[in-house]
Amino acid sequence: MAPPSKTFTREEVREHTTDDSLWCIVDSTVYDLTEFVDAHPGGESVLRQVAGQDATTAFYNLHRHEVLTKYAKFAIGTIAGEKPQVITPQPGDLSPVPYAEPLWLSPVFRSPYYNDSHRRLQRAVREFTERHLHDEAWANEASGKFLSQETIDRMSKAGLLHTRMGPGKHLHGVEILGGVVKGEEYDYFHDLVSSQELVRPLARGAQDGNLGGMTIGLTAVLNFANDPVWKKKIADEVLSGKKKLCLAITEAFAGSDVAGLRTTAVKTPDGKHYIVNGTKKWITNGAWCDYFVTGVKTEHGLSVVLIERSEGVETKLIKTSYSTTAGTAYITFDNVKVPVGNLLGQENKGIQVILSNFNHERWVMTCASISSSRRIVEECIKWSNQRLVFGKRLIDQPVIRQKLAKMISLVEANQAWLESITYQMCHMPYKEQARHLAGPIALLKQSATRAAHEVADESVQIWGGRGITQSGMGKYIEMFNRTYKFDAILGGAEEVLSDLGVRQAMKDFPKAML
Numbered sequence: 001m002a003p004p005s006k007t008f009t010r011e012e013v014r015e016h017t018t019d020d021s022l023w024c025i026v027d028s029t030v031y032d033l034t035e036f037v038d039a040h041p042g043g044e045s046v047l048r049q050v051a052g053q054d055a056t057t058a059f060y061n062l063h064r065h066e067v068l069t070k071y072a073k074f075a076i077g078t079i080a081g082e083k084p085q086v087i088t089p090q091p092g093d094l095s096p097v098p099y100a101e102p103l104w105l106s107p108v109f110r111s112p113y114y115n116d117s118h119r120r121l122q123r124a125v126r127e128f129t130e131r132h133l134h135d136e137a138w139a140n141e142a143s144g145k146f147l148s149q150e151t152i153d154r155m156s157k158a159g160l161l162h163t164r165m166g167p168g169k170h171l172h173g174v175e176i177l178g179g180v181v182k183g184e185e186y187d188y189f190h191d192l193v194s195s196q197e198l199v200r201p202l203a204r205g206a207q208d209g210n211l212g213g214m215t216i217g218l219t220a221v222l223n224f225a226n227d228p229v230w231k232k233k234i235a236d237e238v239l240s241g242k243k244k245l246c247l248a249i250t251e252a253f254a255g256s257d258v259a260g261l262r263t264t265a266v267k268t269p270d271g272k273h274y275i276v277n278g279t280k281k282w283i284t285n286g287a288w289c290d291y292f293v294t295g296v297k298t299e300h301g302l303s304v305v306l307i308e309r310s311e312g313v314e315t316k317l318i319k320t321s322y323s324t325t326a327g328t329a330y331i332t333f334d335n336v337k338v339p340v341g342n343l344l345g346q347e348n349k350g351i352q353v354i355l356s357n358f359n360h361e362r363w364v365m366t367c368a369s370i371s372s373s374r375r376i377v378e379e380c381i382k383w384s385n386q387r388l389v390f391g392k393r394l395i396d397q398p399v400i401r402q403k404l405a406k407m408i409s410l411v412e413a414n415q416a417w418l419e420s421i422t423y424q425m426c427h428m429p430y431k432e433q434a435r436h437l438a439g440p441i442a443l444l445k446q447s448a449t450r451a452a453h454e455v456a457d458e459s460v461q462i463w464g465g466r467g468i469t470q471s472g473m474g475k476y477i478e479m480f481n482r483t484y485k486f487d488a489i490l491g492g493a494e495e496v497l498s499d500l501g502v503r504q505a506m507k508d509f510p511k512a513m514l
């Protein structure tokens, strides 16, 4: 909102220095803070100290620019002959900060990977995220509440639940975000774009709470359900937002060792049901889901079944580093009766279902991790440019520029590798991706999360105390540091993925000698 058109001279502002009339200037805009002095979260005395003065430097050392938008009602005009300089971004805007956007979004660079429909989608998802997800995500982080049904319905209507499953028939006939992209033309670069945009609020728990369980679980139903009518019913219920689904593989005993699962599914004598007993731990969204895509031990191996919340299913919230907004749960199955028609893939061959599911899941996590690191880089560049210490900007110190250079390089390198792998995904059938891309995706994911570790570490060094404070300027840095580790563990820990990547590369090793 533009300040009122009235203008004042700096001399006029200087006359308002008492509690009866206290004005100050921030970015050439005059604020009458008389009514705000008592309510100022930073206290009264600091405002008295800047009464009648230009408080721009003091303000930007302690507040995010958005505070001015929130309190625009105190703006009474501008300084005659001056114009506010600080940009107020609007929903959907690209950031003008160097390296805040991937190269393909910069007007001066070109990319072979993206076309106009990717650009339309990027703009539309960013606007949607900023208008409808950001504030709720941060409110839910604070309250621990789950994503509202209103937002789920809005995303479903916009086709954003369908897009989370990646390209495929489930998107046919879907007009994404009012038709900016048709479901039929949605490819893995569109998938990359929406995966990277949706996480920009940097509210990590709310990001997983935003139907993360569906993203990694419904794919197993879409690819491995044995009855097309049943598959459509489940997919329709979930993609319309009426029912919620999550993936329940990990266990307290087995961790991510899928072969070591202990949850059992024993067939009833009439062969019509499985009786499931066991526990699952760290199940994202489990606290409020209706369907659980569950790894179980059957007679001769591992199987995957869809279990509906019913008698014998109990879920309990687990406290994790982020708030309870992700609905992370401990689940117990106590003699739960599951129709055999809920089997996904073949009995005792569930490992194929799980392994093939992993690729898209890990790739989505990688998109998210790189995008989040980039947002942190943006925060650090802006902060280094505005923070004054001993009369100099932080960025004027070579040590800070070294840190920024390292962070930028890590993010850019991983983004380029991600785009190269995504290009392969666009040109390879899903089943072949498991063979040729499982290794590269595993290596890329661990590279992205190692980079996130470095970015998190350097960012706090740059931000100091603000980077470990949950409210105020450094809130994104604090959140990132508290939660970046999730990606280094979920979907396969870094060590497991590194090992997988190298072992896969060695599988077809030729008789090559030095």
Ligand code: HEM
Residues within 6 Å of the ligand: 024, 026, 031, 033, 040, 041, 042, 043, 046, 047, 049, 050, 055, 058, 059, 062, 063, 064, 067, 068, 071, 074, 471, 472, 473
């Ligand atoms: C238009 C003028 C101002 C408004 C609307 C304003 C508003 C706020 C708000 C909403 C907060 C809570 C934290 C946040 O959301 O960032 C805050 C904190 C604070 N403000 Fe202000 N403020 C203004 C000017 C100033 C000035 C000029 C100073 C110092 C000279 C100042 C010093 C502080 C301090 C020290 C804090 C606590 C910071 C922290 O906990 O990190 N404020 N202010």
